[in-house]
Amino acid sequence: MNNVIQNILVFSALAIAIVFLVKKFLWKKSKSKKACGNDDCGCH
Amino acid sequence: MSKQINVALIGNPNTGKTSVFNALTGLNQKVGNYPGITVEKKEGICKLPRGVKAHIIDLPGTYSLNASSLDENVVIELLLNKNDKDFPDVAVVVSDVENLKRNLLLFTQIKDLEIPTILVINMADRMEYKGISLDIPYLEEQLNTKIALVSTRRKQGINELKQLITNFKEVSQEPCLNASQVDKDYFEGLRKAFPNQLLYKLWLVITQDVNFGKIDRNEVEALDDFKTKSKADLKRLQQKETIKRYQFINNVLKVGQTIDSSKAKDLRTKLDRILTHKVWGYLIFFMILLVIFQAIYDWSSVPMDFIDSTFASLSEWSKNKLPAGVFTNLLTEGIIPGLGGIVIFIPQIAFLFLFISVLEESGYMSRVVFLMDRIMRRFGLSGKSVVPLISGTACAIPAVMATRNIExxxxxxxxxxxxxxxxxxxxxxxxxxxxxxxxxxxxxxxLGYQALTLMLLYLIGFGAAVVSAYILNKVLKIRSKSFFVVEMPNYKLPLFKNVGLTVLEKTKSFVFGAGKIILAISIILWFLASYGPGDNFNKAEEIITNEYASQQLSEEELQQHIASFKLEHSFIGITGRAIEPVIRPLGYDWKIGIAIVSSFAAREVFVGTLATIYSVGNDDEATIKNRMAAEVNPILGGPLFNFASGISLLLFYAFAMQCMSTLAIVKRETNSWKWPLLQLVFMSSLAYIVALIAYQFLK
Structure with a gap:
């Protein structure tokens, strides 16, 4: 039982880590269509 | 009944205008508000020679007649409205001897309104300290005015000023600059449409956002035979006018004002003379760098040792207290050592930013920018490039963004x-x-060898940047003009609060920004190092036990061999082996290769990766440094991290573009993938070649 829980925890941590890195480096938020210089244009 | 004349006291903020007002009026003054607005109105009476009285208005400080605030509007409204009861018979423009160039812009604008204008050059007592000398007759001739050299602090020049005000009718009303030079056709049209109005006055009415006195801008815009310009075109003409004025002022001051900094006597100038000296300046900067790097090592060794041993103990304690299993292994061999690998550097990073912040706060950093501009120019960079290069010691991302002010x-x-x-x-x-x-x-x-090496690496980084800039300047065929303006702040004692906040913010962003990435990568690396495909990994214990059956190995030695064999056949081991042929000529093994590949996300991941890899299967309580020191070169024998491979690795990281975030920001700033890709290929190739040469030469 202990082994099962520990395995679940390990694979959950692994999934969270992968999702975090993918979101951080590969999946980018779409930029605002406002011109640069406006507030919240996504450029600052 | 004695005669009274209206005098308007005008000037830039902080020129000592109010001191001149006080010196002229003494106690004969009153303070009120301009009608309808909360701008303070100060007026007073000054007794002049020959029984003449002057009604003096101390107008709000303004930099120019291009109004941008309510205070400045008050000045323009009064100067444009001849029907105002306070309209001046004479304008007295107060300037500061140390900022004459900037102050004269307003003077030339007022002169062009054809009002008799006297120039007061205030703070004359500072001339000796600053090594400034003025050719007053020349300036009077060129500026078409009368000048009073005043020091309100020493009560000098006030009587001369009173005399000039009394004789204001002798002051020329000729303008300094003919505004129509800016756009002859446009001004000619304006002159024809309003033949009875003063040209510069019309120009001010058109270019300001308010109506003044009896001249209504709608009146100008409504005329059929005169077409005014768009707002953008008018703005461009205004800029052109300002440039023309500064060109005129520069030419006048080139002859009329001499600044000999070698004669200056004030503390700031004395310090500037040493700190920006072409020999001493660089030497002092170099010495300061030496002290900083030595202090980084000496002061942080105790807290670093404490953090290192704490994380090692925490890992050991967790292993003993938590139930055995894979998640416990992940915690004790992956997460804790990975985080320890970053927390350990907090003291050194905090000390580095403490020094950088103190240098910035004290005003010394601006002198460094000025000092380095002399070098930068030779390499095709702007003086302003120094700011990104210095802030690049923190992080390349904000540094790249800081280049936006380079024209x-x-x-x-x-x-x-x-x-x-x-x-x-x-x-x-x-x-x-x-x-x-x-x-x-x-x-x-x-000075410690280690501190000297660290400083050398900083200099190598800076040198590589400068030499690359020189090459790029020769290679890139882009035409452009450049200029360099930097304002030197006064020297001051750094504020403890500001320094503390900077250190806290920089350290926090380093730990939390990098920490999350390191934690995620540590988990993935641990997984890749603890799992593997095929029989070699799954039956590692059986294979090793059989292989060493004939040898008398202790249980501990046997476990070490099993752990090593498993690591070699894990996912990470297989990957490392695949890239090993490429990195072996640099003196690295597959474990270092893994650290290099994983640190492409962010360089600081390198140490965390090694800490994770070396922790896997290691039960003993040991620090990261000890584990790395114990690593043996699988081919040559001896320590893996020796002088040759170490220098090779240092140089590799000095030159390699190991940062995905920087590439992303370069793409954004240049709006093209061409430049970041070029940067990646150039820097990585250079890093590989330099590291290869270093290792082959030193091994």
Whole structure:
């Protein structure tokens, strides 16, 4: 039982880590269509 | 009944205008408000020679007649409205002897309104300290005015000023600059449409957002035979006018004002003379760098040792207290050592930013920018490139963004491309751990070899940036103009609060920004190092036990062999083996290869990766440094991290573009993938070649 829980925890941590890195480096938020210089244009 | 004349006292803020007002009026003054607004109105009476009285208005400080605030509107409204009861018979423009150039802009504008204008050059007592000398007759002739050299502090020149005000009718009303020079056709049209109005007055009415006195801008715009320009065109003409005025002022001051800084006597000038000296300036800067790097090592060794042993104990304690299993292994061999690998560098990073912040706060950093501009110019960079290059010691990302104030596209592009060579804080953990492993702890002239090596690496980074800039300047065929303006702040004692906040913010962003990435990568690396495909990994115990059956190995030795065999056949081991042929000529093994590949996300991941890899299967309580020091070169024998491989690794990280975030920001700033890809290929190739030469030469 202990082994099962520990395995679940390990694979959950692994999934969270992968999702975090993918979101951080590969999946980018779409930029605002406002011109640069406006507030919240996504450029600052 | 004695005669009374209206005098308007006008000037830039902080020119000592109110001191002149007080000196002229004494106690004969009153303070009120301008009608309908809350702008303070100060007026007073001054007794002049020959029984003449002057009604003096101290107008709000303004930089020019291009109004941008309510205070400034008050000045223009009065000067444009001849029907105002306070309209001046004479304008007295107060300037500061140290900022004459900037102050004269307003003077020339008022002169062009054809009001008799007297120029007061205030704070004359500072001339001796600043090494300033003025040719007053020349200035009077060129500026078409009368000048009073005043020092309100020493009560000098006030009587002369009173005399000039009394004789204001002798002051020329001729303008300094003919405004129609800016756009002859446009001004000719204006002159024809309003033949009875003063041209510069009309120009001010058109270009300001308010109506003045009896001249209504709608009246100008409604005329059929005169077409005014769009707002953007008018703005451009205004800029052209300002440039023309400064050109005129520069030409006048070139002859009329001499600043000999060698004669200046004030403390700031004395310090500037030493700190920006072409020999002493660089020497002092170099000495300051030496002290900083030595202090980083000496002051942080105790807290670093404490953090290192704490994380090692925490890992050991967790292993003993938590139930055995894979998640416990992940915690004790992956997460805790990975985080320890970053927390350990907090003291050194905090000390580095403490010094940088003190240098910035004290005003010394601006002198460094000025000093380095002399060098920068020779390499095709702007003086402003120094700011990104210096802030690049923290992180290349804000540094690349800081290039936005460089006007010339070519200089900006070159600065963006070379900034990642500067030693950023992410390189620091890599440098510190490798230096501590391969550079001895001895001292030379009181300076540690390790501190000297660290400083050398900073200089190498800066040197690589400058040399690359020189090459790019020759190679890139982009035409552009450049100029350099920097304001030198006064020297001051750094505020403890500001310094503390900077250190806290920089350290926090390093730990939390990098920490999350390191934690995620540590988990993935641990997984890749703890799991593997095929029989070699799954039956490692059986294979090793059979292989060493004939030898008398202790249980501990046998476990070490099993762990090593499993690691070699894990996912990470297989990957490392695949890239090993490429990195072997640099003196690295597959474990270092894994650390290099994983640190492409962020350089600081390198140490965390090694800490994770070396922790896997290691039960004993040991620090990261000890584990790395114990690693053996599988081919040559001896320590893996020796002088040759260590220097090779240091140089590799000095030149390699190991940062995905920097590439992303370069793409955004240049709006093209061409430049970041070029940067990646150039820097990585250079790093590989230099590291290869270093290892082959030193091994």
């Amino acid at each position: 010339s596209w070519k200089e900006r592009l070159i600065t963006i491309l070379v900034t990642p060579f500067t030693t950023c804080s992410a390189r620091l953990p890599v440098y510190l751990i490798i230096i501590s492993l391969v550079i001895p702890e001895g001292r030379f002239l009181g």
